[in-house]
Amino acid sequence: MWQYRVVSNSGKKVLIVGGGASGTFTAIALTRAGIEPVNIVIAEPRELLGEGLAYQTRDELHRLNVPTGRLSAIEDLPDDFMEWSSAPSYSFMERRTYSTYLRGHLSGEIRHLREFVTELKPEANEKVLATYSSGLQESFDAVVLSMGLGEARIPEFLKGVPDSPRIIKDVWDGKPLPEGRTLLCFGTGLTFIDIALTHLARDPRNMVIAISGSGNLPERHERSQIAPFTPTLSDVDTLEKLRSYLAGAGESWREAVDGLRPIMEAMWRTFTPEEREEFLRTDGSNWFRRRHRIAPEVGDRVDAEIRAGRIVVKSGKVSKVLVGEEEIALTLEDGSTLAGEYLALCIGRDYELSDPLTLNLVATEETSRGPLRMGLHVDVSTGLLLKPNGDSHTNIFALGPLRSGEAFESTAIPEIRKQAFAIARSLTSVENQG
Ligand SMILES: Cc1cc2nc3c(=O)[nH]c(=O)nc-3n(C[C@H](O)[C@H](O)[C@H](O)COP(=O)(O)OP(=O)(O)OC[C@H]3O[C@@H](n4cnc5c(N)ncnc54)[C@H](O)[C@@H]3O)c2cc1C
Missing domain, CATH: 3.50.50.60 (FAD/NAD(P)-binding domain)
Incomplete structure (x- = not known):
């Protein structure tokens, strides 16, 4: 003890x-x-x-x-x-x-x-x-x-849609995922990675189809440790400066993002309310993908599943959902349809x-x-x-x-x-x- x-x-x-x-x-x-x-x-x-x-x-x-x-x-x-x-x-x-x-x-x-x-x-x-x-x-x-x-967040297209066992609204509610061959995931971030790996490990015949606006997956950590940059607050104390700091890092974006950690809170406090709002709206999704990265081994596993065709990632906007007895289908704005036995919401809280x-x-x-x-x-x-x-x-x-x-x-x-x-x-x- x-x-x-x-x-x-x-x-x-x-x-x-x-x-x-x-x-x-x-x-x-x-x-x-x-x-x-x-x-x-x-x-x-x-x-x-x-x-x-x-x-x-x-x-x-x-x-x-x-x-x-x-x-x-x-x-x-x-x-x-x-x-x-x-x-x-x-x-x-x-x-x-x-x-x-x-x-x-x-x-x-x-x-x-x-x-x-x-x-x-x-x-x-x-x-x-x-x-x-x-x-x-x-x-x-x-x-x-x-x-x-x-x-757990609920996307617009589900507002007003009655609750159904085909829709898993909170993937972290402590209940196991339901058994099914094809799982649809709405969201392609960190939660999606966890849920997809769990579903695929259950049965070699299982597959996952994921959809998000960008179709971007989270970035991954390097295989060996990196040395973060050491920016000062005055390098990033406006949104414009932050953007130029990140853009200037090029391939070394991980070093740039991690280097902000010690001054992140101070930086955020110097931003105006408008800058904070704009950052979240326009840069937020890219920021979170880069700031919260998956382990390299997890990235390898996801790559292998994509190559094997067991993970399919789509980008687009969902316009309609159809909940049937044994299936749930999402219609995208381009007219295409994705179908599976269950839909898991993976867009955070x-x-x-x-x-x-x-x-x-x-x-x-x-x-x-x-x-x-x-x-x-x-x-x-x-x-x-x-x-x-x-x-x-x-x-x-x-x-x-x-x-x-x-x-x-x-x-x-x-x-x-x-x-x-x-x-x-x-x-x-x-x-x-x-
Ligand atoms: C899936 C996931 C994976 C993550 N992985 C990592 C990681 O690998 N590394 C990392 O650094 N961070 C990670 N994070 C981020 C971070 O660690 C979590 O956000 C962290 O767990 C936050 O902890 P918390 O205690 O504040 O909130 P929570 O974990 O949400 O816990 C809050 C608790 O408060 C209880 N509660 C709520 N209201 C009341 C009330 N009124 N009275 C009594 N109890 C109440 C709830 O029951 C709950 O148990 C992850 C986050 C998530 C969601």
Whole structure:
């Protein structure tokens, strides 16, 4: 069992809302900063902490898309995941291993409450009152929000189409994919790659037909480590400069994209609201393909399946869907038709959350939506939740995808770890100075 470095015996009682990767990182960071594990509660309805959306998979074909050497759970022990996994620094491990690793760092004294938090109310005594889905209430000195992303996105062409077992709206709902020979996938990004590999591995006769506007697949990591460029903020502090920085990199676009990582949040904050909106609308899809790359081995496997004719990728716009008894068919604007037994939506999730807690926090004006309605209104320099008028809460924090509107790239593990450890430092800094 991991030995915790107790810096102070803080009596602070902290609630973490959501026990996916962000919530689990927060618990690990809080414990290392000196908050006693018995004073930490993680509200998470799922059985296993650390899984959330991304790390619940049991499929060995689903790989991490960040190299092992960058995935330590502990900020001051950067080699920790490498040592735990005995894998080389530049390798891409199975994603299913990651929550096991994270849970190994959680003290057994932390209370895992299998409840949704439905309401949070700041109280006069500087505490926050939490209401759970069971109706029970409990008071905390601080709360950390880590509810992740919103619902799976639904494309326009499916709006108004009645639910059908032929349409898999949320591929990460924990249910196995239905059995069928030909699977249609709407979307050709990272989720598509996972779903396609799972479907194809089940039966050599299976095939996948994927459709998206561009028909572009995610880019892949190089086979050996690259050295990122080291741009400064003034190189990219407008959208025009960012575009010219990326275009100037030519073949070295990976080095250029990875080099932005340390200054991404600052860059995003210098952009005007119009620049942010334009970037997402016109450059977004290319950016995500290049920023979140698949492991080289996964790329090889996808290439082989395409060569074998088991993955067919189309570009185009869907104009109509026809749901039959045994088949589902998509008609494209060029008049062609794609048919299969099932349609899986692989276009990611909304950045705008619609869960009861978020709706309640917004309705009671404890906070508002983040820029572009992505995540929540958060002060990224402190991690504290902001009210609609810009006033800061003193004891409610938010991290991970909830910061996407303010920080943009806030979903990958290296960013989440950094945020969790900063929150823990901030929550314990008064005690530690004594
Ligand atoms: C399929 C996939 C693969 C990814 N692969 C990688 C990768 O290889 N490398 C990488 O760096 N990043 C990867 N990411 C990105 C990143 O790691 C995830 O976005 C990350 O898991 C975010 O974690 P989270 O805890 O914030 O959100 P989630 O994983 O969504 O977890 C949120 C949790 O909060 C709970 N919850 C929600 N509302 C409440 C409430 N009101 N009360 C109590 N609980 C609540 C939910 O049940 C859920 O378990 C991937 C993301 C996805 C979706």
